[in-house]
Each structure stands twice: as structure tokens, then as C-alpha cells.
Amino acid sequence: MKKFFLVALVLVLILCVPAAFPVFALDGAAVVNSGDTAWVLISSALVLLMTPALAFFYGGMVRRKNMLSILMQCFIVMSVLSIQWVLFGYSLSFAPGKGFWGGLGWAGLNGVGLEPYADYAGTIPHQAFMIFQAMFAIITPALIIGAFAERMKFSSFVVFTVLWATFVYDPMCHWVWGIGGWLRNMGALDFAGGTVVHINAGIAALATALVIGKRKNLDSNTPAPHNLPFIVLGTGLLWFGWFGFNAGSALAANGIAVNAFVVTNTAAAAAGLSWALLEWLRNGKPTMFGVASGAVAGLVAITPAAGFVSVIPAILIGILVSIFCYTAVSVIKPKFGYDDSLDAFGVHCIGGIWGALATGLFASKAVNPAGANGLFFGNPQQFLIQLATVLICAAYAFAVTFIIYKIVDKVMGVRVSEKEELIGLDLTQHRERAYTVLE
Amino acid sequence: MKLIIAIIQPYKLEEVKEELYKAEVNLITVSEVLGHGRQKGVTEVYRGAKETGNLLRKVRLEIAVNENFVEPTIKAIIKGAKTGETGDGKIFVIDLKECIRIRTEERGFTAIG
Numbered sequence: 001m002k003k004f005f006l007v008a009l010v011l012v013l014i015l016c017v018p019a020a021f022p023v024f025a026l027d028g029a030a031v032v033n034s035g036d037t038a039w040v041l042i043s044s045a046l047v048l049l050m051t052p053a054l055a056f057f058y059g060g061m062v063r064r065k066n067m068l069s070i071l072m073q074c075f076i077v078m079s080v081l082s083i084q085w086v087l088f089g090y091s092l093s094f095a096p097g098k099g100f101w102g103g104l105g106w107a108g109l110n111g112v113g114l115e116p117y118a119d120y121a122g123t124i125p126h127q128a129f130m131i132f133q134a135m136f137a138i139i140t141p142a143l144i145i146g147a148f149a150e151r152m153k154f155s156s157f158v159v160f161t162v163l164w165a166t167f168v169y170d171p172m173c174h175w176v177w178g179i180g181g182w183l184r185n186m187g188a189l190d191f192a193g194g195t196v197v198h199i200n201a202g203i204a205a206l207a208t209a210l211v212i213g214k215r216k217n218l219d220s221n222t223p224a225p226h227n228l229p230f231i232v233l234g235t236g237l238l239w240f241g242w243f244g245f246n247a248g249s250a251l252a253a254n255g256i257a258v259n260a261f262v263v264t265n266t267a268a269a270a271a272g273l274s275w276a277l278l279e280w281l282r283n284g285k286p287t288m289f290g291v292a293s294g295a296v297a298g299l300v301a302i303t304p305a306a307g308f309v310s311v312i313p314a315i316l317i318g319i320l321v322s323i324f325c326y327t328a329v330s331v332i333k334p335k336f337g338y339d340d341s342l343d344a345f346g347v348h349c350i351g352g353i354w355g356a357l358a359t360g361l362f363a364s365k366a367v368n369p370a371g372a373n374g375l376f377f378g379n380p381q382q383f384l385i386q387l388a389t390v391l392i393c394a395a396y397a398f399a400v401t402f403i404i405y406k407i408v409d410k411v412m413g414v415r416v417s418e419k420e421e422l423i424g425l426d427l428t429q430h431r432e433r434a435y436t437v438l439e
Numbered sequence: 440m441k442l443i444i445a446i447i448q449p450y451k452l453e454e455v456k457e458e459l460y461k462a463e464v465n466l467i468t469v470s471e472v473l474g475h476g477r478q479k480g481v482t483e484v485y486r487g488a489k490e491t492g493n494l495l496r497k498v499r500l501e502i503a504v505n506e507n508f509v510e511p512t513i514k515a516i517i518k519g520a521k522t523g524e525t526g527d528g529k530i531f532v533i534d535l536k537e538c539i540r541i542r543t544e545e546r547g548f549t550a551i552g
Contacts, residue, residue: 422450422451422453423449423450437471437472437473437496
């Protein structure tokens with residue numbers, strides 16, 4: 001009896017050994033690097049901060065009767081999409097597969113464990129990669145808010161956002177970044193999400209701005225931003241968080257991350273400066289709002305290029321993006337008369353397109369051997385791949401956004417009533433107001 | 440000369456302004472005020488606690504006019520601000536003793552326009 005007990009104990013112990021050392025025992029290549037993991041976790045937190053930052057960036061631009069509606073939309077996106085992502089969003093986006101989506105094999109994070117998944121990032125736990133990507137999935141739909149600000153029903157917004165994340169963001173994420181994604185296999189370069197995040201959200205912004213229509217009383221009363229310091233606070237926090245967005249996309253604490261960090265800062269600086277100079281030339285005075293807009297445009301443009309270009313191209317990317325975005329916002333928008341209220345299209349789509357194309361011009365294998373050379377480094381093919389990717393993504397995002405909008409509009413109505421719009425979304429959608437008059 | 444003071448719903452300001460411009464009344468002072476009306480207004484809720492009977496936000500207009508503009512001004516305000524619901528506001532008309540334009544030191548009739 002005693003002997004049997006001893007044998008059983010030994011057997012149990014032997015069975016426990018592989019369970020205790022699952023990673024290292026089974027796969028010698030997959031070793032977690034503590035420096036890489038720390039950097040990716042910090043970067044994830046930095047990218048998360050960008051959504052509240054965006055809330056203040058956008059919130060400062062609206063009239064004060066709509067301040068809370070913007071903050072609320074951004075925060076509910078954080079709540080809803082964090083859940084969507086772990087339940088099925090991550091699986092649709094990143095589970096290996098050649099299909100429209102990645103499939104549901106990783107739904108509920110099934111099989112997404114603490115050991116590395118080498119095809120995405122070989123030195124950090126798979127869940128670290130997953131949570132880093134979650135923050136991108138959160139901020140992308142939040143960017144669209146700028147297009148329909150001050151006039152969308154809250155309930156419809158939540159439904160629209162979940163559908164958009166599932167049918168626009170997740171598939172596109174899979175095509176560009178997922179194992180088996182067809183744009184990835186075509187050779188498209190998108191370091192940190194110029195296409196997946198900014199063109200995607202920017203073109204969705206244009207589609208929604210066109211179908212939802214202009215805000216009331218726009219001709220007689222152009223609404224001034226209700227709080228410029230909030231815009232600047234938001235910009236500062238976005239710039240800060242963007243280091244996680246771009247440098248974190250190296251998925252390791254290495255030279256590529258440092259390159260991304262340096263060019264990100266440089267491009268934002270160049271773009272802020274060039275927007276200020278443009279205003280100086282055209283309107284006689286540089287404005288705070290202008291520098292903030294320029295900095296954000298610069299950050300957008302450098303996003304797809306951050307891991308592939310060096311510092312001088314980053315300056316050029318920054319200087320030029322302000323010229324393109326400034327033209328989109330202050331010349332093209334008034335001319336066509338669409339009400340992209342907070343310029344989500346004008347900054348994110350235009351800036352994103354320029355960034356994606358600039359990657360095809362300035363990318364260099366000297367910066368990142370895993371990347372490709374661009375047009376100016378003897379590889380015009382890359383520019384064409386970038387151009388094709390931009391067109392495919394823009395067309396897909398525009399069409400599907402339009403369809404989702406129409407479905408939500410049919411079922412529950414997207415726009416608030418005229419009276420609700422005039423009273424403001426804070427009181428009519430949330431029964432709260434941001435500011436008091438007297439105590 | 441009369442001083443017309445109107446208390447209106449904040450969201451009606453744009454329409455009232457438009458009506459006033461149509462009536463060629465261009466000189467107005469606007470301020471944000473709080474007041475108790477008879478209506479409950481839009482109730483606010485903070486973390487589940489209902490705030491009722493609080494002061495409601497209103498907009499106050501002050502318009503100084505010569506006699507021939509009194510009725511057109513009143514009509515314009517009503518046209519812009521009236522919804523038929525409680526809370527539309529009130530208009531007060533007060534005799535105005537004097538009006539002086541600081542820049543020119545003009546007084547009375549010419550100073551108002």
C-alpha cells in the first residue's frame with residue numbers, strides 16, 4: 001500500500017514538471033525577454049492614454065454644451081471595445097488565416113497565453129502583444145467621433161462603434177498585420193497603423209460626415225472651440241502617448257524602437273512648426289490651435305513610416321503633412337461643404353495617406369532590414385504597393401462604413417432631433433452638464 | 440425710449456438673433472443667467488441622484504430701442520423664442536430715462552440707434 005502511494009506521488013510529480021515549465025521545456029526559441037516585455041507593457045499604457053487625450057483634444061473643440069458627450073463617447077469606446085477585443089476582436093484580427101477575418105480560434109483569448117507567439121513577437125508573452133493591439137483597436141473608432149461630433153445619438157453611437165470595429169477594423173487589421181493577411185503578403189509596409197488606424201478611421205469619418213449632414217445653424221454661427229487649453233492638453237498627451245504607439249510597435253526594446261521614437265518626435269515637431277508658418281504667411285498670425293493641429297498631423301504621418309525611415313525624411317514628412325492637411329481643412333472642406341466637425345478626415349485620412357505614400361518613398365533597409373527600400377532608395381515597386389494598399393483600404397472602409405451607418409440609421413436612427421441638438425448632447429443624451437454657472 | 444429685457448431658453452438664442460436682425464434690431468447685449476422658472480426643465484442626474492428644483496440656465500437679452508421699434512422687437516423675440524411649452528421665458532419692457540453713447544457723448548434718440 002505504501003509502495004503504491006509512493007509510485008503515485010512520483011507519477012504526479014513527473015506529470016507536473018512540463019506544466020510548471022511549459023515554455024522553455026517545449027520550445028527553446030520562445031524565451032521571454034524582460035526588457036522587451038516591460039517596454040511593450042509601458043507602451044500599451046501609453047497608447048491607452050491616447051484615447052482620453054483624444055477626448056480632451058476633441059472635447060476642447062466642441063461647444064461646451066457637448067463637452068461631456070465627447071468625453072463619454074471616448075470612454076465608452078474604451079469600455080466596450082476592451083471587452084469586444086478579448087472576446088472575439090483579437091481573434092478576428094490576428095488569428096492566423098487567409099480569409100476575410102482571422103477566424104474565431106482565439107476567441108475569448110483561447111490559446112493566447114503567456115508564452116511568446118513567435119510569428120508576431122518572439123520575445124514577449126502573447127498576451128502582451130494582444131493587449132498592446134487592444135489599445136489600437138480602441139483608439140481607431142474613437143478617432144471617427146470628430147466627424148459626427150455634436151449631433152449623434154449616444155445609443156446609436158455605441159452600436160455603430162461595435163459594428164465598425166468588427167466589420168471594418170478587425171478585417172483590415174487582419175489583412176495588413178495578421179498572419180495570412182493578403183495585404184501583408186503583398187508586401188505593404190505599415191509600421192504602426194497609418195493605414196489600419198488613420199486612413200481607416202479618417203475615411204470612415206468622411207463617410208459619416210457626408211451621410212449625417214451638417215450641424216444646425218452652421219452658416220449663421222460658426223462654433224468656436226469652447227476650450228483651447230483642453231485642445232493643447234490633449235495634444236500634449238497624444239504626443240506623449242504616441243511614443244508608445246510608434247516606438248512600441250517595434251515590439252521590443254531595441255534599435256528600431258529608438259529609431260521610431262526619434263523620428264516620431266522629429267516629425268511632430270516639424271509639422272507643428274510648418275503649420276504655424278503656414279498660418280503666419282496666410283493669416284498674419286500663428287495660432288495655438290494651428291500648432292496643435294500640425295503636431296497631431298505630423299504624428300499621424302510618421303506612424304506608418306516610423307520603423308522604416310531615418311530622421312531627415314521624417315522632417316520632410318512633417319513639413320509636408322501640414323501643407324496637405326492645412327489645405328484639406330481650410331480650403332477643400334469649405335469648398336465642398338461637408339461638416340467633418342473636428343477634421344478627423346482632414347487630419348487623419350490626409351495625414352495617413354501621405355504617411356503611407358511617404359513610407360513608399362523614404363523607407364530604407366539601412367534603417368530596418370526587415371522592411372523594404374522605397375522609391376528614393378531604388379525600389380519604385382514599394383511605392384506602388386503602398387498606393388494600392390491605400391486605395392484598397394480607403395475604398396473598403398468608405399463602403400462598409402456607409403453600409404453600417406445606413407443599417408443603424410434604419411433600425412434606431414443615428415441623428416438626434418433638432419431640439420436635442422440645439423440644447424446640446426450633454427443634457428439630452430446624458431442628463432449631465434460639464435460646467436456650472438454659479439456654485 | 441424703452442429698455443427691453445427678455446429671458447429666453449439658451450437654445451433659442453440663435454433663432455431670436457436671426458429674427459432681430461430681420462427686424463433691423465442690431466444692438467443687443469446677451470448674458471447667461473440662472474433662474475427659477477415654473478417648469479422643471481431637463482433634469483440632471485449625478486451618479487444616480489436626481490437634481491430637481493435647481494436653477495435653470497437661461498439667456499438674458501437687453502435691447503434699448505426708440506418707441507417705433509418696441510413692437511417689432513417684441514414680435515421678433517416672440518417669433519424666435521416661442522415653442523408653446525413652459526419655460527419659453529418672459530419679456531419685460533421698461534421706460535428708459537436716458538441713453539448716452541460714450542464715444543460721441545450723443546444723448547437720447549440718436550444715441551440708441
